[in-house]
Amino acid sequence: MYRYVLKRLVLLIPVLLGVSFVVYTILDFAPGDPARLVLGSKSSEAAREEFREEHGLNKPFVVRYVSYVGKVVQGDFGKSYRTGRDVSKELLNRLPATVVLAATGVLFAIILSIPLGIVSAIKQHSAVDNVGMFVALFGITMPEFWLGLMLILLFSSFLGILPSGGYGSFANLILPALTVGMPCMANLTRVTRSEMLGVMREDFVRMARAKGVAKRVVIMKHCLKNALIPVITVAGLLFGTLLGGTVIVENVFGWPGVGAFLVKSITMKDIPAVMGGVMLLALLFSLVNLAVDIIYAFIDPRIKAEYSNRRSA
Amino acid sequence: MEQGYPELRIEDLNVVYDTEYGCVRAVNGIDFSIRKGRTLGLVGETGAGKTTTALALMRLIPDPPGRVTSGSIELLGTDIMSYSEREMDAIRGKVVSMIFQDPMTSLNPVFTVGAQIAEAIRIHKNLDAKAAMDEAISIMERVGIPGERAKEYPHQFSGGMKQRVVIAIALACTPQVLIADEPTTALDVTIQAQVLMMFSELSKASNTATIMITHDLGVVAEVCDEVAIMYAGEIVEYGSLEDIFDHYRHPYTEGLFASLPNLNDRNARLVPIKGLMPDPTALPSGCHFHPRCKYATKLCAERAPVKTVIEQEHYVRCLGYEEDAGVALEGFGNK
Known part of the structure; x- marks a missing residue:
């Protein structure tokens, strides 16, 4: 098991390298001159040239990429073109806000989706099921920026019970977390429902009933534990979508997180800042998926056995 | 007759x-x-x-x-x-108990076989978890499975052994x-x-x-x-x-x-x-x-x-x- 986790952590290195290369390439080939964007269109050509020289923008692409990676390995993410401060400091200052938002979103999604999925499965084709599936479909199809705006319209403009933006209190958190968690919640509800429907037809469920185990217990214990494995897989993958969601939602609600910082940096073509932000999100996503794989082992003994038995590469 | x-x-x-x-x-x-x-x-x-x-x-x-x-x-x-x-x-x-056709799919893959036998005993005899497990182990031995295998999961059992477990579950409460x-x-x-x-x-x-x-x-x-x-x-x-x-x-x-x-x-x-x-x-x-x-x-x-x-x-x-x-x-x- 430990060997497995260690191996997975080592495998993160090539993954992050790949991500950095792809993003660096895209940033480099995207149109726009950082010097012009940062200094403004009224700046003199001399000042721009000085800016390019200072940040090494005149060197060839490969040289710049290699030197960037070399610095990152030493823990130096460079300075933001825009603010002039260390990218690592900028990101670490904003990370807690994003983590709080993402975690609340996931929590909201899980707390709501699993019971809803179970009820929909038990009462298949009932009114509860139909309403639940409609809500799920709605949640999957709504773009987050739109959903966020609609929630602001409803709860802030009309009802006036929740703030439309800002950061600091729990009330500030509710709307952004709802927006971020909605697609996740909708997806998980559908997955939970279909998994439960599948498991409820298994022989061992009938067997448990034949032992005299009450239906409620069979569903909550025998079925749920089996259905959870795919649900957790999807939850892990959805975390990526959710991080993407925070990038947009943070802008809609003025939430001071990594996402909002990233969007501003992209518009300025602030290469070190964008690189740092993307690498951080990629690392978060990879770690969450590793955590998911570890959770499997605690739910399914077959997977645990597989982890410990794997000898070769 | x-x-x-x-x-x-x-x-x-x-x-x-x-x-x-x-x-x-x-x-x-x-x-x-x-x-x-x-x-x-x-x-x-x-x-x-x-x-x-x-x-x-x-x-x-x-x-x-x-x-x-x-x-x-x-x-x-x-x-x-x-x-x-x-x-x-x-x-x-x-x-009334039932033994099902296919032992491969009749056991829940995520619970130990001991727990699956003990579950029936706990429900019907009002025993605590420990006592039920002890009884489950003695039933396993009666159907020819070594008691220490109670902690194992169904995937660690062969087909014949699984069917013994299923039979043990069915006979658990006589x-x-x-x-x-x-x-x-x-x-x-x-x-x-x-x-x-x-x-x-x-x-x-x-x-x-x-x-x-x-x-x-x-x-x-x-x-x-x-x-x-x-x-x-x-x-x-x-x-x-x-x-x-x-x-x-x-x-x-x-x-x-x-x-x-x-x-x-x-x-x-x-x-x-x-x-x-x-x-x-x-x-x-x-x-x-x-x-x-x-x-x-x-x-x-x-x-x-x-x-x-x-x-x-x-x-x-x-x-x-x-x-x-x-x-x-x-x-x-x-x-």
Whole structure:
């Protein structure tokens, strides 16, 4: 098991390298001159040239990429073109806000989706099921920026019970977390429902009933534990979508997180800042998926056995 | 033959499944009873309604689409058809247990086998987790599994061992009635004999009334006292083991025996029963077996046969034995 986790952590290195290369390439080939964007269109050509020289923008692409990676390995993410401060400091200052938002979103999604999925499965084709599936479909199809705006319209403009933006209190958190968690919640509800429907037809469920185990217990214990494995897989993958969601939602609600910082940096073509932000999100996503794989082992003994038995590469 | 009152008596049991292709009449007016310590073999091809009968006895027919349309099931003298779900939970696994066909899928992959055996004990005997587990371990040892394997998961067990676990679960609370649905079909031949022997020893030892569902006449000869031959949801012939094996009367029973290899005459050709089980949404008129019966007459397609008693408990459902029908089973019994 430990060997497995260690191996997975080592495998993160090539993954992050790949991500950095792809993003660096895209940033480099995207149109726009950082010097012009940062200094403004009224700046003199001399000042721009000085800016390019200072940040090494005149060197060839490969040289710049290699030197960037070399610095990152030493823990130096460079300075933001825009603010002039260390990218690592900028990101670490904003990370807690994003983590709080993402975690609340996931929590909201899980707390709501699993019971809803179970009820929909038990009462298949009932009114509860139909309403639940409609809500799920709605949640999957709504773009987050739109959903966020609609929630602001409803709860802030009309009802006036929740703030439309800002950061600091729990009330500030509710709307952004709802927006971020909605697609996740909708997806998980559908997955939970279909998994439960599948498991409820298994022989061992009938067997448990034949032992005299009450239906409620069979569903909550025998079925749920089996259905959870795919649900957790999807939850892990959805975390990526959710991080993407925070990038947009943070802008809609003025939430001071990594996402909002990233969007501003992209518009300025602030290469070190964008690189740092993307690498951080990629690392978060990879770690969450590793955590998911570890959770499997605690739910399914077959997977645990597989982890410990794997000898070769 | 009247000693002991029946542990289980079923009368006129009818089960249907409502499907989009129509109403499937899976079980049509079955009755039988079974006494303490006896084993009844329920024999028939796939689709004859054997498993449906068993599930109906446990009141575990999936509803929808299944429905028990009529009939009574008397367990230890009380009709359980009117029992609530809660009352059924109290007797399932305690008074009446079931062993399922496929041990590979009958155990929950995410719980240890010990926990799965102990669960039944904890529910029915009101024991705490520790005491239930101790009892589970002793039952495992009785069915021939080392007690220390209680902490292992189903995927660590072979098929034969899994079936022992399933049997241990069924016998955990020493039920008065045990339903075994093809308990050896999914196993290797070598393991089949072992499991069968262990199974019949254990049920004889605790004087359980057993229903053995099988399509294997060899298994029947090994463990059964009475035999019911099922076809298209009906019992077409019923009798003691001797009645059925040595004095069978129904053309279908004859067909079943003719399709077995003969040890004494190895060159003899097997004689299969022609055709397939009828479509249960549209059962043939008259005698359900007539399209496949080599003795069938015109009348067989029109008139449904009723029970004709041959002697004592031995009865048959065939027009050939109804005196007023005038159907002769020409050449019956000749190979």
